[in-house]
Amino acid sequence: MEKCGNNCNTKATGISKKKTKTLKPGKKYCCALGLWMRRQGQGCGGYLHLGYSCGHVFLTCCEEDEAQSQLPLKGQEKLTPTVLPNRGIFECHKCISAWGSYRCSCFQGYVLQQDGHSCSPDIDECLTHKCLPHQRCVNTEGSFTCRAQITCPPGYHLKSSGCQDIDECAMRKDRCGKDFLCENTPGSFKCTPKQKCLSGFTQDAHGNCVDINECSSLAEPCSSGFACINTVGSFSCQQRVVVCNRGYHTSPDGASCVDVDECQMGSHGCEGGQICHNLPGSYRCDCQTGYQFDALRKVCTDVNECWSYPGRLCAQTCENTLGSYLCSCTAGFTLASDQKNCEDINECDQKPCSQECVNMHGSYQCYCRQGYYLKEDGRTCEDIDECSQSIGKLCAFQCVNVVGSYHCACPPHGYVMSANGHTCTDVDECKLGTHNCSFEKSCFNLQGGFRCLSFDCPHNYKKTSSTHCERISCPPNSFDCQNSPLRITYYTLSFQSNILTPAQIFRMGPSPVYPGDHVTISITSGNEENYFSARKLSSFTGAVYIQRKVREPKDFLIEVEMKLLRRGTVSSFLARLYVFFTPSSM
Template sequence: VILSYFKCDVIFGLEMRKIHFVCCSCCVLGLRVRSEGRGCDAHQYLGYPCGHIFLTCCEEEEEGPNSQTPLRPKQKPRPTSLPRKGNGRNRNGGCSQQCSAVGGQARCSCFPGFSLKTNGRTCEDVDECATNTHSCRPSERCVNTVGSFVCELQVTCPAGYQLKNSVCEDIDECVLRTHNCGSSFMCENTVGSFICGPKHKCISGFKQDSHGNCIDVNECMGLTEPCGPGFNCINTVGSYTCQQKTVMCSHGYHASPDGVKCVDVDECQTGTHRCGVGQICHNLPGSYRCDCQTGYQYDALRKVCNDVNECWRYPGRLCAQTCENTPGSYHCSCTAGFSLAFDGKNCEDINECEKNPCSQECANIYGSYQCYCRQGYFLKEDGRTCEDIDECSQSIGNLCTFQCVNVPGSYQCACPPHGYIMAANGRTCKDVDECTTGTHNCTGGQTCYNLQGGFRCLSFDCPPNYKKVSDTRCERLSCPTNSLDCQNSPVRITYYQLSFQTNIIIPAQIFRIGPSPAYSGDHIVIGITRGNEDGYFSTRKLNSFTGAVYLQRQVRQPRDFLIDVEMKLLRQGALTSFVARIYVFITSSAV
């Protein structure tokens, strides 16, 4: 297409009467190239002014309400005549653009947008922007072009951007060196701004200080438990290692599962003791003890029971002065200067405290004296010097019912974190009745039952064919005459709640059952129909109309039971049954 129009320009460019056709054809060519989406660079292959007209029409955008083009070219009126060309020069007086004959002589003129120079032959471009002969609006900027001008829409760019070709482009502060990064940091350009980063990024295990240097990270101090239980964290350069803790335990102890402490071995529970037949094994810290009859003690080495020296075991409690052991018992005596009193224990003494043998307080005792210390101190082995006492570790008496916490010069008692509060005496733990205080979480359809250190939410529901006559009692409805299963079911189901501690002495009678009222000739049979799979409970008939339930096995850990105790009553030839549904709660005895 370009070649065809270029040829047309050559052919018709020689004829002045064809100039308007050439201009229109060049413009049509530019419009067609623009509609096909092709570039406008083809103007360089066309002669002047066809190339100028082609470029103007190719680059011009349609104006309308949806136009977004910032350039609005302004065209001068099309030339009315073209100079004749031939052999590379103008035939009529050497005019550079247009030539016309006036009075028989050639006169040169220029196209619109050009002006004639002083030589009368050459044309130069007119700067419409400088001469203020353009038609741009106040919001537009005039830009001069060869033979014409264009109007650019003035664009204001935000900070970090600059206007280029009517478009706001990002300013690279790093290249232009307009950033404020220090010498230890490196500028990194971002859209509309920049960031200052370290020149050298630290590898894993290191971090950068304020001077840009990479220093080691102490993972053992910064991380939360980097190593699992039973391991020690050791920091290394750039990393850390985990080393397993080694615990060496003495005989009678073994390492805990987490490997951080030694715990006692219960030889009685594991069956590793050597107590003889009839002897009772009692576990001790690091060892165990075999009990014999009263007044004797088991010798683990010889495996025999030896006489107990009560004077050594209970010093200062049996005799005021000297205690002499006897087979199975003991005898009190006095040293020189003392005589045995009528009671066989006490001796008359001298008041040694008059000589001030103690550094603090002295109390006279029979035949001797005793030094005492202020509260929070204990008497050392020399019998005269006082030192701060750790009441809890020394286990002096029953200080606290649950836990003793030593404090400087004294001690404090503590209770379990839940279910108990400290009593007014500061030593005893008092159970919190969650049911009374309303701190339980039982629903509206449940009944709260208080226990030592806790509570239970109980539901007393009646089975089918029963109606609830009270909070804890269900009565059987009338049975059809042909329903044998219904007639054999219990007439009444009553709920009970019992609470005991793990140190209860067994066997223990925990419940009695019988008809009320009872009549002469009544006979009952009782038994546990549900909940006694492990055999912790048993029943016993006390008489013809009374039965009892016993706890016959020791429950060593807190546990809940729900047992059904059925009582069958034979009265005047009729057999009926009743069920006592009993909740048995075994709580800890440690408090």
């Protein structure tokens, strides 16, 4: 008995039988109706008016080919009605018997599933779905995909796997003519002459054999040091003969000339501390930095940079050393980080004075507060019993006696009482912005007040900093201009009145200083009352002193001129000193 699934029950008896259908009760009528419609020639479209399950059985029986029922049982299809499955998948449409087994097949428009029994409709989604304009729809089993449209370049055509080369030679055998062979290339083709030339020759466009110039067609026909010579059908290599000039020698391969390094080989003539520098075809002898060549003695000698180079190497003192130089500063100054300029030392930071210290350019001055006097060492202040003695006061400004005690008072303007209740603190009007100086003037604070100062440069001078004026070059034959100071510098100094005299308040000297320098210093204006004097301290330094007491607050503007004799030339420099004396009672 042949096995044909659960829907087949025909026995193999060796006698041909009609196909039999195993139908569930209620569906035999649907099959009989389909067979009747076929015999009547009415077609099978009536299944559309029946329910899905009955209509499917109706269509199966109506479309049955009765002629097949006369075939032998072997290989004969046994039609079985399908039942309504879930989700649009149907069971085996056609059961085909085979010896010892069976297989299922599906009607047109359906696809057999992987289980070998179920059938599902074969839907072409591309009929209803639209991809993007630059894409094309490709139907797949049970789905679809959108692929990019591919435009193939000339010489290629589109296949399912992409663009493929067109074999022009296969499409047309006589494309190149009878004397040439067609050879397909990617995207095109080429024609090759059938005639073959000997080695060293090639065919031209007319098929003629012409000589190949290997010297120009080959990248390196000959090795280094050999020249290529073309011959008919071949070429030859001949060794080059290289002649080198003095200072060069032939390279190891004999093909070129290379420089001789006299410095490395020791064949140079540099002596006396000179340094050899190789040059193409020659060499050069140089002295080390800070030395110059003495052509007479043929040695390198030290350069005195302090005299040889123009300009200011050092701000104050220049000292020559072997191969270099050193800068130094005079007392009261220290060498800056650039090892050339000098910066004023603020001696007051070291607290050399027992009470008050005022830093000056290159020096300092100690002062005592009210109620103290400066001792002979110039730094120590000795206390005074002010209220009980006539030589001083207990308070900085005014001592007011009260029963059992006293209190101190300050002037009504320019001071405020300090926290200690004895001294008066100056009000810095410049810092607080309470001054009335114009925009063109600078505010300078004083004890108990302030001053508005002008640091303008005279005619024929230009301002190089806030307090420096440099002379502009003089016109020819202008002796007044040439005799005027090279530089004008402003300084501001403030002291209390009644300080001990004589007292040095300012120093002046050239910068830098050279051996043989001589200076003279004098007060040219502002000393009509003879409060100040100028003295020469050394050949290159002068100072300004207060030679008699200034007993009341007073302002001075004095001009101090320094004339410098250097190498037979006299130059002048002018310092304008604003000197202010404030009340000593503070």
